[in-house]
Amino acid sequence: MRENGPVNSYYGVLVNKVRPIPQINADLQEFRFYNSLALTAYWNDRDSTLPVILGGEMAIFYKDMIQEKINKSLSDCSEKGLAMYLSIELLGRRFFTMPPSVEECGGEIWGVLTVKTYGELNQRELEALREEWRTMADGG
Known part of the structure; x- marks a missing residue:
């Protein structure tokens, strides 16, 4: 345990007795996740209390406002975004930064997560990150 050291995680302390927990690679790798965005709006000057779904050019009009809100929500975050x-601390050690943003592509706006990692992720780490991002994106 002295050589490999325990690692705290969301599930408790992890120790690999078979092989050491690998050291973090210093080489940064970058990739992006894209997800579609559904924008809804409530208008004060309309009789209906139902939201209006915004798409296309109307949604693009709000791109900068959405990015400002994202930046404001990240003001309490460290540089890691x-x-x-x-939720998995061991996975979190692999990431340099994960800032979200919005981009225009093909007449629509998309949510974008730019991920910079220490070294290349293996398939299990990538799947775990996808699930974490899916959970974060679903939560708004």
Whole structure:
């Protein structure tokens, strides 16, 4: 245990008795996740209390406002961005930064998560990150 050291995680302390927990690679890798965005709006000057779904050019009009709200929500985060909210601490050690943003593509706006990792992620780490991002995106 002295050589490999225990690692705290969301599930408790982890120790690998078979092989050491690998050291973090210093080489940064970058990739992006894209997800569609559904924008809804409530208008004060309309009789209906039902939201209006915004798409296309109307949604693009709000792109900068959405990015401002994202930036404001990240003001309490460290430079790691959303990586600090990962539920698996061992996975979180692999990330340099994970800032979300919005981009225009093909006449629509998309949510984008730019991920910078220490070294390349293996398939299990990538799947765990996808699930974490899916949970974060579903939560708004």
